[in-house]
Amino acid sequence: MGYPEEALAPEEQLVLHRHPHWKMLFWPAVTFILITALAGFVAGVVSRRTEDPPRSWLLLAILLIWLAIVLWRSVSALIRWKSTHFIVTDRRVLIRQGVLTHTGIDIPMNRISNVQFRHGLFDRMLGTGTLIIGSASDEPLEYDDIPQVQKVHALLYHQVFDVVQNNGNGGGYYGSEAGYP
Template sequence: MGYPENVLATDEHVVLHRHPHWGRLTIPALILIIASAAAAFLAGYVNTLNWEQNAKTIVFAVIAAVWLILVGWLSIWPFLNWWTTHFVITDRRVMYRHGLLTRSGIDIPLARINSVEFRHGLVDRMFRTGTLIIESASQDPLEFQDIPRVEHVHSLLYHEVFDTLGSEESPS
């Protein structure tokens, strides 16, 4: 899925578009599986009891409500946050957008970037993810966590910055 063209300037092209690393979704996925298994087990157990049908219906509704709250809060919400988080490099800027109900973001023009660093530990390297650190001329370094293939992104961004600076400094 490409980044929406309506947020790009005229003649601006997306070089890279990434969501945070999929590893951010492992705990929400485990919670979905465990909560569903527990709800199914409880519903199956309640179904074997010799209770009145109205009592069983109420207990089923409580189980479903607890399951829905747990899954919605701890699985669906993190997935939607992951889905609506974008790290985009264009031929002119770096954009970071995140948030589901309240959106926020930052744009860093490539010409303003002073340095690009990355950091990833052993576990991050195993999952091919890491933190990208961008230092611009006007503010403290910005850290972008869980960037997939952070070394590749670092190299690509460095080359884009070099190309941008080279084109601005070259005589016309």
């Protein structure tokens, strides 16, 4: 049983599970490439221009600095990306994020009043955007970097409409028969 399934209630069906768009990993990847190239260049210069006893210490220092920057800027971003989940079930929307400090928001489908999305030109080219969910809370909740935000918007809208329509008929069914991915 994977992560989203263990967060579900009995008989609750997973409709969608996404991590944020890969664009949030772009700058950490660029950082990794640049810092690796710079460390390699500096290590090459140190290897050619210094004598053996200080050379080993300088190379070790370069390695430790490289490792610290890679962990701080690249690996931490990858872990943040991997530990952020946007989940839609037939009953609710769940957002989970964090490794050491785990936070989550659950929004029942019957409490969602509107669903909007926003994406600019660059986001449209990448197939991502911001999903805005209006609920019983004071402020609408915004979730950035949702992949295929238009499809998620349509799916969520249909899920909300199905809940309202099925609850209005007296049924307790929260599912959708449309077969969305």
